[in-house]
Amino acid sequence: MRGVLAALALACALALAAPSASVAAGKAVYERCLACHALAYDRTGPRHCGLFGRRAGSIAGFPYSEAMRRSRIVWSEKTLNLFLADPLKTVPGTSMGYAGVKDGTERANLIAYLKQACQ
Amino acid sequence: MSFLNRRYFLSKSGLLLSGAAVALLAGEDALAAKSDKSTGEDLRILNTALGAELEAIAAYQLGAESGLLQKPVLDLAVTFQGHHKEHADILARTIGKLGGKAVSAKAKYTFPTENLKSQADVLRFAAALEKGAVSAYLGAVPLFGNRELAKAAASILGDEAMHWAVLRNALGEAPVPSAFMS
Numbered sequence: 001m002r003g004v005l006a007a008l009a010l011a012c013a014l015a016l017a018a019p020s021a022s023v024a025a026g027k028a029v030y031e032r033c034l035a036c037h038a039l040a041y042d043r044t045g046p047r048h049c050g051l052f053g054r055r056a057g058s059i060a061g062f063p064y065s066e067a068m069r070r071s072r073i074v075w076s077e078k079t080l081n082l083f084l085a086d087p088l089k090t091v092p093g094t095s096m097g098y099a100g101v102k103d104g105t106e107r108a109n110l111i112a113y114l115k116q117a118c119q
Numbered sequence: 120m121s122f123l124n125r126r127y128f129l130s131k132s133g134l135l136l137s138g139a140a141v142a143l144l145a146g147e148d149a150l151a152a153k154s155d156k157s158t159g160e161d162l163r164i165l166n167t168a169l170g171a172e173l174e175a176i177a178a179y180q181l182g183a184e185s186g187l188l189q190k191p192v193l194d195l196a197v198t199f200q201g202h203h204k205e206h207a208d209i210l211a212r213t214i215g216k217l218g219g220k221a222v223s224a225k226a227k228y229t230f231p232t233e234n235l236k237s238q239a240d241v242l243r244f245a246a247a248l249e250k251g252a253v254s255a256y257l258g259a260v261p262l263f264g265n266r267e268l269a270k271a272a273a274s275i276l277g278d279e280a281m282h283w284a285v286l287r288n289a290l291g292e293a294p295v296p297s298a299f300m301s
Contacts (some may be wrong), residue, residue: 032258033299034251035171041229044170065163088160088262097164098258 020034021105026113036096038116044098049118051075056091067093080111157264163258164221165210168272171223171255172207175248176200181230182241192238192289196245199282206275213268242290249283252276253300 002088036044037085048061053076071091082105087096101107133222179200182188211221237242256276263269280300288294 015193031247031250032254034247035175035255036167038229038231042168043229044174091161093160094165095163097160097167097262099261100258114160 014109021108021112022115023109023113025106026109026111029101029110029116030113032101045101046112051080051114052077065091065093065095067091068095077111077115080114081107120224137154158217160262161212161264161268162217164220164262165214165217165268166222167199168256168259168275169207169214170212170222171252172203175203176207177224177228178230178248179203179243181228181232182235182245185235186239187235187241189238194241194293195289196241199245199249202278202282205225206278206299209271214272222272229300239290246283246290249279249286252279253283279289 006033010070031088033045033048037048039048041047042059042062046059046064056071056075057064057071068091073083080116083090084101085104086100087094087098088100101110179196182196183193214221221301228236231244253276256272256279259267260272260276265270284294287296
């Protein structure tokens with residue numbers, strides 16, 4: 001019985017840690033970004049293609065904030081999830097004056113979309 | 120809504136926006152008086168908004184000069200561009216009043232021109248920008264340290280939402296597809 005409970009607890013923990021992300025739902029969330037961002041080219045904000053594995057503030061010629069250039073962030077699911085939840089708290093001084101995507105499922109969907117959008 | 124009525128509606132909304140702009144300018148002394156550590160963050164938010172507004176002006180210029188827009192949709196695009204010019208003007212002046220340096224328009228903007236083949240394409244492109252603008256302002260409003268700035272940003276948000284709805288209507292889509300924006 002104790003083993004079953006432990007397995008259930010582990011399953012619940014995994015479910016919470018890795019919610020099933022929807023690319024389609026993430027595309028809808030990405031529409032919120034379209035005032036400033038595009039996948040393939042820089043706008044008010046930098047392009048998102050090539051984001052994963054890229055060091056924050058590293059696109060040549062893009063006018064990043066000093067805070068972003070110095071953040072030493074490398075974009076991954078984990079760092080994006082943190083940043084998108086509260087950009088100004090994660091990188092104080094960022095130009096991205098946006099409160100964030102507060103809902104964890106929406107963030108997971110958005111990240112899932114970003115991961116496949118440029119493939 | 121007929122385009123005639125829409126023009127009347129837009130005319131009225133323009134008056135409302137002008138009223139908000141006047142209110143912001145009238146509060147300039149209050150803005151200056153509230154300078155504190157949050158001002159730097161407010162300035163960054165304002166400058167990001169200004170950058171997006173300047174790009175929107177360029178996008179509508181692209182649409183207007185594309186030869187793809189027919190009257191009265193062309194008039195609609197020019198009217199909306201005028202609103203964005205008003206937004207940019209008030210944002211730049213506010214940034215200056217707060218002691219910041221307003222960003223300038225880029226010498227060149229990149230737009231997905233290869234995807235713009237018809238009037239509907241241009242309208243969809245503009246609608247996507249306007250919807251994004253609503254979300255951007257929605258995400259900025261709660262961040263302002265100065266509540267007068269939040270109020271002014273919310274006023275612009277309302278205008279962008281009207282643009283989005285009217286563009287959707289021109290596309291034959293439900294102008295207001297949901298009760299809430301995110």
